[in-house]
Amino acid sequence: MSDSSTTQPSSNGRKQSPESDETQATDDAIIGTFSVGNRTFGGDTVIKLLGVSWLIGFSWLFNGLFGIAIAVMIGVITHISRPVIVVGLAHAGLLVLYPEISTLQAAVEVVVFEIGLLAILFSDPPVEGLTVLLTVSLSVAFGTTLFVIAGQSGYWAAVAILLFIIFLVAFVIHRYERVSLGLVETETDLVETES
């Protein structure tokens, strides 16, 4: 035991405020800050603005004023809610714009909208290249699985199988995390504890 405390007890012997270095860990972050004149914007704000602008622009191009109205609503929700919720609600808006995807043009337009929504999704800091790469890869994999199974066995089966796969993957990652952090008692641990 040593008396090597870096702070001494206060006069009443109670809690000291923790010291901290506010060193923002942004090693792997793909966005920084941007300055326009005297104003500085966070990278997340810029990406969010780009995503909303993308949606408004292409909505106007593909669907006219009605499209702009939907895109502006999404923009307003983006301002007051978290990006991940916006993505969920925006697809309800897309359902209004594209009740059917029967043509190649409609499919392309939906994909273009998805790019804008991806930008909004990744505006939630901290934004990392690894997360973006994994999200896109996993989304493509899940989407492919869904449509392949839907083509063979119908949508209900496809959705059920997709949900099963996703929850299985999540559980495997959870168990891997517990084991890698040494939080799972092995048989050897149990024997040592008993002895």
Next chain:
Amino acid sequence: MEPTRRTVSIVGVAVILAVSVPLFAPPVVSFGAVLLFGWLIAQQLVTVHTFQRSVSATTVTVEPSVSTATAGTEVPVTIRVERPSTAARTKTIVTIPLPPAATSLPEDERTLTLDVGSTHATTVIPMSVPTAGRMQIPEPRWELRDAHGLFTESFSRGPSPTVTVDAETPEAIHVGRGGSELSAYGQHPADGTGDGLTPAELREYIGGDPADRIDWKATARLPDTYVREFDPESDREISLVFDHRSQTGTGNGTPQLAYLREVALGIVNNAESVGDPLGFVAVGDDGLTTTIPPSSRQVSYTRIRERLLEAQPTPAGEPTSTVELTHPEASRQLARQLANDETRFGTILRTFADTTTAYIERIEADPLYGAIEYLTSTTANQLTIILTTDRDRTELRETIKAATSGETAVLVFLTPQVLFDNTELTDIEAAYRRYHDFETFRQDLERHNGVVAYEVGPRERLATLLSVGQDGSVTQQAVQRGSHE
């Protein structure tokens, strides 16, 4: 890894979108579902990576300012959490649980929080332990949260330092016979100095010395008869019977238990230094609370010391709970297991485990006498040392009679009630008479074969009593005379 409410709500939105696909036919909503699920799984993978990095790079230190403290004093404990900036992507909350016996502190005063980006934090908590014993500070409890607030992980890990809390020791303790102080207690009379092999010294012959002890060569050389003494080589088995019944809790300031404990610790130290196998029996109001068989192993002496330091007067009367812990180790184990449990149930159960008295063997009639019976039936000890009060003299007399029934020598250390009364010595002559009465009782005990009885108490109070006795109608000489009878 546990999902937060935010994660659950996102999963809910994604599931609704996924289920909407077959309901509304168009697959546009399926894009939303796979995007949200893809993002969540990606976040989970990245979070695992950041948790691993954070745990491996973060250092938690818990440093009590001292390793030994006195019961009731505050021990500042410094807690420091450090990590490099590269591992600062998680919010890390470290809480230090206190030992079960420590005075409770609000959790927020024992918690250090490193937000995302923060690299170190330090605080000092004042830990106070009102009871003696070996206090192990439980492992720090960690809680990790990812930067998006999607997943958490919690576990206990890290240093678990120990602080030995000594009981408040009496400042001036008297151990002796008939008012005369014994220079060193715990050095039991191992048949004087005669049973060893190493010659020690010559001394003049005193009537009663065995003839085979006479050093004939020295006697021929010198004008008087001399006997040769030898260094004692003792490996006699000793049993320590320690009374911590409710009656030992009384005292004017410092309870009788503290004095008895001090003597007992001295005996343990002495036994350890000469390698005597030492056993231990602790006696509570309703039976035996601890039994340790005689052993000369280091771990055994340490255990006895720990039990002595932990000993508190047992509650008298009916138990406060109908639930009984059948073994003291069970209650200690339960307290250890619940050390990190901050739930209401855990707190209540821990308090119960800390405060309840567990008995190894319940003895309804006379627990001190029962302790001797237990020793007689389980060990073949050669010396029994009893530390108790003189409160119930009839019981004590019977106990000592039972203890001396074999070849066993008996040392008795008694705390006279008169030296521990809560009142001041206003009627000094009455007090002196009570002391004289005790002295008569002590001498009466020594009439049993192989019994030596000592008094233990506050030196100052005894000196006051004896000084008045010298001037008053009852003199100390009377007591001294009595002690030589």
